[in-house]
Amino acid sequence: MSAGRFSRWFDRKGWAGLIIGAPYVWLLVFFFLPFLIVLSISLSTNTPTAPPFSFGGEHPVINPSAYVRILTDSLYVRAFLTSLFNAGVAALLCLLVGYPMALGLTRVSTTWRNVFLMLVILPFWTSFLLRVYAWMGLMGKNSWFNGLLTDAWNILVPMDWAVKSVPMMHSNFAVVLVMVYTYLPFMILPLYASLERLDPVLDEAAMDLGSRPAQVFRDVTLPQSVPGIIAGGMLVFIPAAGELVIPTLVGNASQPMIGRLISDEFGQARDWPMASAIAVALLVLMVVPTMLYSHFQAKAEGSK
Amino acid sequence: MKRRSTFLMTVLGFGFAFLYIPILSMIVFSFNSSRLATVWGGFSTKWYASLFSNQKVIDALLLSLKIALVSSTIATILGTMAGIALARFTKFRGRVVFSGLVTAPLIMPEVITGISSLIFFIMLADWVGWPGARGFTTITLAHITFSMVFVSTIVNARMVQSDRAIEEAAMDLGSKPWQVLFDITLPVISPAILSGWLLAFTISLDDVVITSFTTGPGSTTLPLLIWSKVKLGVTPDINALATLMVLTVGAGVVAAGVIMFRAERRRLADERLAYRNND
Amino acid sequence: MEEPFLRIEGVSKSFGAFQAVKDVNLAVGKGEIFALLGGSGCGKTTLLRMLAGFEEPTAGKIFLDGRDMAGVPPWERPIHMMFQSYAIFPHMTVEANVGYGLKHEAGLTKAGRAARVAEMLDLVQLKPFAKRRPHQISGGQRQRVALARALARQPKLLLLDEPLAALDKKLREHTQFELMSIQERTGVTFIVVTHDQEEAMTLADRIAVMDRGEVKQVGSPTEIYEFPNSKFVAGFIGSVNSFDATVVDREGPNLRLSVPGLGGAVIARDVPGAVAGQKVSLAVRPEKIQLGKERPTSPNSFQGHVKDLAYFGKDSLYRVALGDALVQAHAVNARRGDGGARIVDWDDEVWLSFEPSSAIVLVS
Secondary structure, X not given: OHHHXXXXXXXXXXXXXXXXXHHXXXXXXXXXXXXXXXXXXXXXXXXXXXXXXXXXXXXXXXXXXXXXXXXXXHHHHHHHHHHHHHHHHHHHXXXXXXXXXXXXXXXXXXXXXXXXXXXXXXXXXXXXXXXHHXXXXXHOOOOHHHHHHHHHHHHHOOXXXXXXXXXXXXXXXXXXXXXXXXXXXXXXXXXXXXXHOOOHHHHHHHHHOOOOHHHHHHHHHHXXXXXXXXXXXXXXXXXXXXXXXXXXXXXXXXXXXXXXXXXXXXXXXXXXXXXXXXXXXXXXXXXXXXXHHHHHHHHHHHHO | OOOOOHHHHHHHHHHHHHHHHHHHHHHHHOOEOOOOOOOOOOEOOHHHHHHHOOHHHHHXXXXXXXXXXXXXXHXXXXXXXXXXXXXXOOOOOOHHHHHHHHHHHHHOXXXXXXXXHHHHHHHHHHHHOOOOOOOHHHHHHHHHHHHXXXXXXXXXXXXXXXXXXXXHHHHXXXXXXXXXXXXXXXXXXXXXHHHHHHHHHHHHHHOOHHHHHHOXXXXXXXXXXXXXXXXXXXXXXHHHHHXXXXXXXXXXXXXXXXXXXXHHHHHHHHHHHHHHHOO | OOOOOEEEEEEEEEEOOEEEEEEEEEEEOOOXXXXXXXXXXXXXXXXXXXXXXXXXXXXXXXXXXXXXXXXXXXXXXXXXXXXXXXXXXXOOOHHHHHHHHHHHOOOOOHHHHHHHHHXXXXXXXXXXXXXXXXXXXXXXXXXXXXXXXXXXXXXXEEEEEXXXXXXXXXXXXXXXXXXXXXXXXXOOEEEEEEOOHHHHHHHOOEXXXXXXXXXXXXEOHHHHHHOOOXXXXXXXOOOOEEEEEEEEEEEOOEEEEEEHHHOEEEEEEOOOOOOOXXXXXXEEOHHHOEEEOOOOOOOEEEEEEEEEEEEOOOEEEEEEEEOOEEEEEEEEOOOOOOOOOXXXXXXOEEEEEEOHHHXXXXXX
């Protein structure tokens, strides 16, 4: 009897509970709980113990000093600004390169479009680390690419400014360049998705009403692709701002980005509260606005 | 009216050059006989030979594959459940939190995920004595967590597209909901599950940041090995390793693309034929 | 001869090996409603797109008001189009859609523009919806936005691509008359592309029937319907009974035909070009056939039995077996039968007849 009751319960509710419950519990334990721990550590005091933090002493419950340091210490403020600047420039450049590429993709024949789309997606599947590494080879002092740039520079500028090689590595320029390279597909794909959806008849309607191609682009194509621009921008900006691999390999060590700082505070300085506080600040600054935006965006879409 | 703009086609050409020249250059220099990785000194395959005799590289590759296999499989099961739950159960307590949990890891900077996973494992060992040493287990757990949300995104997208009526038809014909899941839903979305698994596998195989936080002594995955060497600069044997990895993955993706393209063309041809024969 | 307002001269269009439009010659007068009628793939839409400037003819010329349109891009043509899907800009309000084309009109002040938009919205009775977005209005309202938007620039020629196809039946009838009244008030020349013969017949002053890229016949709705010049046109517009026939001889103003399918001779009105012994087609419209139980006096009378009938209320369609042939007759139910019984019912023996003037002889 009880077996029958169980199977009835399972058919109606139990199986649904299992399907929702398993991933729910997993994410709560392995994603949400760790984050709560980080959040609480960010409000603790750094001590020379193991693990290197404790609650108590001067600030028994909450010690906000890590957050105060983020706001006042120029090291952290500069790191945030550098991160935001590099990620912002990278996102903007990705847009400038990616938009015409995505638009071009919608204008070629179907066969070529499939080939080109595959070429855009292919880097996704190849190692991120190796794509960064590929640029290290190109930017190095003795590389053919650097040699090419050096020759071009020396031809263009007066003799006095001539250089032996272009100092590309270990600079913000290198960081932005590699970011654009590695994140460009993240910009092209959402842009392509939103451009491809547009009805070409609307272009014709605008032309029919007296718009030249450039005006058609400004009045019809561009405004309708704004969701794609925002999606692509966020997909580039957010991971770029928290990037650790790129600044470590090609960046300027004296101008660290946030990701590097979190890792250093945690590893070398063994200051867990500080590392946690920077992580929380990064999250509040970037991830929360994104999630709110996409939440309201989904709501607005739903009401249409 | 077909509008083909010279400007757009030029940008497209330069864009692809930008995307592929660095990789091609790396491949070319993997055959360089010179020790200086960026100066050409003649053709040679010696770096490949030294790669295959390097036990460290082989061990790291095996560990990476083991982690990727286990984590992507578990991530696919959990991610598929989450994707189905989000698409089919529109009303349950905590749904908002659940959908937040499923999207958050997608946009969470890897450093934060990595550091919070590490702190979690240290604290857990402190409280309950498990996991004793970090390595295969902790890396795998972390990989499952962040790759399952990619699977759930793909599955959810496919579920939203699929016709609800076929599931209702199965229930109408006497199937219980969980039978419908196995008889109808899973077969229909199986291509999405497969691509989810492939993505999870690749992400796991490729990950540096989260792995570097959750690993312990003696557990070096291939990306970690490359990471530690690359930090010191460009070397020809890494060029060779990179070439092998890029070509393997590239061949796989191209093959998958061609197979999918052929299947699609086949399906269209079949449909046309059926249409004509029934006319 | 006076130059017509719109002259299409020997226009052809090929896409690769496929010839979409073949040597079309048409003249449309100012203020006319002219319909291009044909099935899908007949080339009517391609012709329309050449008028709008989205396609250039492979051969031939288009003159509007005496001006050669060759090489004039769409945005410079005084020709506007109402698209089949309406092509309303989804990211602009109704008002912004209607005013969009006016942005390109130099010398129009902001106030002038607003006034013109208001005037157009008034014309199509959409004033209260000016601030709405396209997804907040109905299909019929979208159609009127598209119309107002195209008319706002005061085009010399308005092209309407299947203007009523997306509307439901009831709305379609109403909109038909509204379109005609708007055309009358604005005096703009309309060219309507449609696959729907009824739509073409009610809207247009003249119709060009197209098939496989060619214009088959041009004429008023009555001409096209009552005097089709080919089997294709007769069959495309309305329904028709058609039979193979042979010309026997002339009899006064009429022809005597031998029609094996009807099992006898038929007297039909003479047509130019018919000679004795020639193979021709005989076409008779179902509503031109009288049906009764008594033998009529008409020279063309045949007896058969009712095989099928469809009762529509005000009229009925009969399918009468006559030898091997099935003849369709469409009769108005002018009287009521007794107690629900029909006057002519299934399997009844009936007489069919038609006047010589109703019989259409098609030489080609």
